[in-house]
Amino acid sequence: MDIRSPLPGVFYRRPAPELDPFVGVGSPVGPDTTVAIVEVMKQFFEVKAGTTGTIAGVAVADAEMVDAGQVLFTVRPG
Amino acid sequence: MVRRSFGGDDHIFVEFDEEMNLAATFRAMAVTATLAERRIDGVIDICPANVSYQVRFDPDLVAPQELEAELESIEDGVGDGTGFDLRTTIVEVPILYDDPWTRETASRFRSNRQDPEATDLEYAARINGFDAAGDFAAAHAGSPWIASMVGFVAGLPFLFQMVPRERQLEVPKYLSPRTDTPRQTIGHGGCFGSIYSVRGAGGYQMLGITPAPIYDPTQTHPDFADSLVFFKPGFIVKYLPIDREAYDELTAQVEARRFRFRQAPVTFSLGRFLADPDGYNRGLMEVLDGG
Amino acid sequence: MAVSVLNPGLSTTVQDAGRPGYYNVGIPPSGSLDQYSSLAANLLVGNGEDAAVLECTYMGPELRFERPATVAVTGADLPPRLGGEPRPTWESFGVEAGDVLSFDFLRSGARAYLAVSGGFDVPVMLGSRSTYALGALGGVEGRALAAGDELPVGDADGAAPGRSVPEALRSTHPKHREIRVMMGLYDHRLTGEGRRAFLDAEWRLTTLADRTGFRYRGAALEFRERVAPFGAGSDPSNIVDAPYPIGSIQIPGGVEPIVLHRDAVSGGGYVMVATVISADMDDVAQSAPNSTTRFVEVDLDGALGARRRRAARLDALREAVG
Numbered sequence: 001m002d003i004r005s006p007l008p009g010v011f012y013r014r015p016a017p018e019l020d021p022f023v024g025v026g027s028p029v030g031p032d033t034t035v036a037i038v039e040v041m042k043q044f045f046e047v048k049a050g051t052t053g054t055i056a057g058v059a060v061a062d063a064e065m066v067d068a069g070q071v072l073f074t075v076r077p078g
Numbered sequence: 079m080v081r082r083s084f085g086g087d088d089h090i091f092v093e094f095d096e097e098m099n100l101a102a103t104f105r106a107m108a109v110t111a112t113l114a115e116r117r118i119d120g121v122i123d124i125c126p127a128n129v130s131y132q133v134r135f136d137p138d139l140v141a142p143q144e145l146e147a148e149l150e151s152i153e154d155g156v157g158d159g160t161g162f163d164l165r166t167t168i169v170e171v172p173i174l175y176d177d178p179w180t181r182e183t184a185s186r187f188r189s190n191r192q193d194p195e196a197t198d199l200e201y202a203a204r205i206n207g208f209d210a211a212g213d214f215a216a217a218h219a220g221s222p223w224i225a226s227m228v229g230f231v232a233g234l235p236f237l238f239q240m241v242p243r244e245r246q247l248e249v250p251k252y253l254s255p256r257t258d259t260p261r262q263t264i265g266h267g268g269c270f271g272s273i274y275s276v277r278g279a280g281g282y283q284m285l286g287i288t289p290a291p292i293y294d295p296t297q298t299h300p301d302f303a304d305s306l307v308f309f310k311p312g313f314i315v316k317y318l319p320i321d322r323e324a325y326d327e328l329t330a331q332v333e334a335r336r337f338r339f340r341q342a343p344v345t346f347s348l349g350r351f352l353a354d355p356d357g358y359n360r361g362l363m364e365v366l367d368g369g
Numbered sequence: 370m371a372v373s374v375l376n377p378g379l380s381t382t383v384q385d386a387g388r389p390g391y392y393n394v395g396i397p398p399s400g401s402l403d404q405y406s407s408l409a410a411n412l413l414v415g416n417g418e419d420a421a422v423l424e425c426t427y428m429g430p431e432l433r434f435e436r437p438a439t440v441a442v443t444g445a446d447l448p449p450r451l452g453g454e455p456r457p458t459w460e461s462f463g464v465e466a467g468d469v470l471s472f473d474f475l476r477s478g479a480r481a482y483l484a485v486s487g488g489f490d491v492p493v494m495l496g497s498r499s500t501y502a503l504g505a506l507g508g509v510e511g512r513a514l515a516a517g518d519e520l521p522v523g524d525a526d527g528a529a530p531g532r533s534v535p536e537a538l539r540s541t542h543p544k545h546r547e548i549r550v551m552m553g554l555y556d557h558r559l560t561g562e563g564r565r566a567f568l569d570a571e572w573r574l575t576t577l578a579d580r581t582g583f584r585y586r587g588a589a590l591e592f593r594e595r596v597a598p599f600g601a602g603s604d605p606s607n608i609v610d611a612p613y614p615i616g617s618i619q620i621p622g623g624v625e626p627i628v629l630h631r632d633a634v635s636g637g638g639y640v641m642v643a644t645v646i647s648a649d650m651d652d653v654a655q656s657a658p659n660s661t662t663r664f665v666e667v668d669l670d671g672a673l674g675a676r677r678r679r680a681a682r683l684d685a686l687r688e689a690v691g
Binding site for chain 3 (some may be wrong): 095098132137
Binding site (some may be wrong): 042 | 474578
């Protein structure tokens with residue numbers, strides 16, 4: 001299971017630079033869990049997990065640019 | 079000295095001078111006014127600017143080289159601009175210097191500014207060699223300004239004060255632009271003044287604010303019945319310093335849709351201005367007082 | 370009211386063929402950034418070429434139709450769903466009263482165009498329905514759509530669903546583009562090295578890519594030393610404020626070139642070194658952040674030739690769909 005970016009932009013793992021990441025490997029997620037922020041045109045869009053399971057991998061480094069549809073996290077179902 | 083360049087296949091750009099001067103401004107106004115009168119098929123936008131102008135055109139309707147030749151012949155006819163009489167409008171713009179709103183905005187952008195401890199007006203006064211902010215304001219309001227260009231955003235005039243070079247007020251822009259500027263802020267950056275027509279980003283130092291709208295997309299204010307933009311290139315501005323009480327009174331008039339600018343038609347001759355700037359300016363301001 | 374906005378998407382605006390003629394007072398032409406796709410959408414639903422469409426940026430809106438209509442989605446590959454069921458792009462389809470139109474994630478490109486038979490009938494301002502948000506002009510109250518907006522739709526001529534743009538006439542959206550430019554304006558301010566770097570660099574589009582301008586990153590460009598002329602700023606990339614052509618490329622500070630598009634600021638104090646030719650402005654519009662671009666120099670004849678080929682392609686589109 002993958003969580004993909006809904007839009008192109010800059011991928012942020014944290015709500016603010018001094019705060020902890022939304023999720024990391026091992027974090028449980030549900031459909032409405034916010035897992036990241038993608039910024040484009042100075043607008044910040046919260047990415048939801050959209051599935052239930054455990055984060056198995058983080059595919060993109062913090063503050064890197066991503067394409068729409070690019071895999072951000074892999075999720076182990078359950 | 080005239081430099082022409084195509085901006086893609088649908089713009090032509092002409093620069094008269096690299097440095098700001100009124101003769102170049104007038105050449106741009108004279109050439110663009112003449113071009114507009116010729117009503118050439120395919121010409122879409124004619125934009126005079128400070129020392130240059132630009133024409134946006136449809137190359138399917140007018141060949142780029144033909145348009146360039148046409149412009150060249152108009153430029154030759156206009157010459158150095160001193161013989162061109164500009165029929166325009168002089169308008170009185172009330173200004174509250176050192177107002178609370180631009181002060182508050184400036185305080186939010188301390189790290190963007192050269193002197194965070196001073197107000198923008200105090201900083202402008204100091205680097206222009208004035209002892210007090212009031213002296214700078216007196217020089218700012220003491221001689222008229224010409225809208226040498228309208229643009230950046232809808233209806234925003236670039237204003238150049240009509241005084242000899244040694245009396246030009248010059249203030250550097252902010253170190254980095256603000257993300258916010260109150261609507262109707264009166265700003266100054268480099269040798270240019272401006273009036274911010276809409277709220278938004280900006281880099282000019284903020285000297286004061288006017289209660290009068292200069293852009294009205296709703297066209298509900300009396301001065302905007304025919305156009306949602308008040309300023310046209312070539313308009314002449316005389317600032318009227320006002321106090322807070324007058325500001326509040328004028329604001330009430332604006333809100334009641336009763337405010338009207340004091341304005342009068344005027345013909346501006348660059349040649350006569352250059353011969354005696356202060357005398358000519360006094361004559362200009364009297365037109366307004368007579369009207 | 371014929372269409373209700375349930376979710377506006379990221380930035381969705383009403384646009385049409387544009388608002389020419391007011392650039393001299395700072396009001397830019399506006400209109401759909403990708404005019405080719407916008408025209409295709411109108412033709413698919415039987416609209417006139419000046420009908421207003423929705424320009425959906427990076428993300429689609431969610432809309433409920435309050436009466437039957439024919440709709441079409443073109444431009445970026447932003448797959449539509451009607452009541453959850455997939456619908457094609459570049460092809461018209463019917464909707465019934467109560468149907469909800471939504472979109473999957475963007476697959477390629479940047480801006481999708483949604484036309485509805487009859488056109489979005491917001492008030493005409495200065496000859497156009499286009500939204501110019503910076504000036505709070507046109508569209509819905511001069512702004513991008515918001516949840517709860519009700520969009521009026523004009524009377525349709527009764528176009529039937531099922532019209533389709535032939536494959537060869539559909540736009541494609543590669544991750545790397547070559548955008549043709551004419552050098553000029555203030556390119557003499559660049560050093561020879563700066564000019565070469567501008568044309569050689571692979572420019573990556575940043576997230577600052579909106580209707581006003583597209584900002585790229587990829588190389589630092591060198592300007593010639595000079596004494597600052599009176600009225601120009603002190604930075605070598607400053608000029609006495611001048612008009613900005615639509616499509617012109619300015620380089621504030623010598624880094625991060627910006628291509629101005631149809632909501633351009635009409636002038637300012639930064640050197641411009643080139644202008645995107647008119648035929649390639651649609652391609653700029655479909656560039657997404659993180660995609661790459663190389664600027665390729667052509668001369669005026671090359672630009673006019675490209676313009677003629679684009680006009681022929683527009684005619685082919687009218688022939689095939691209209």
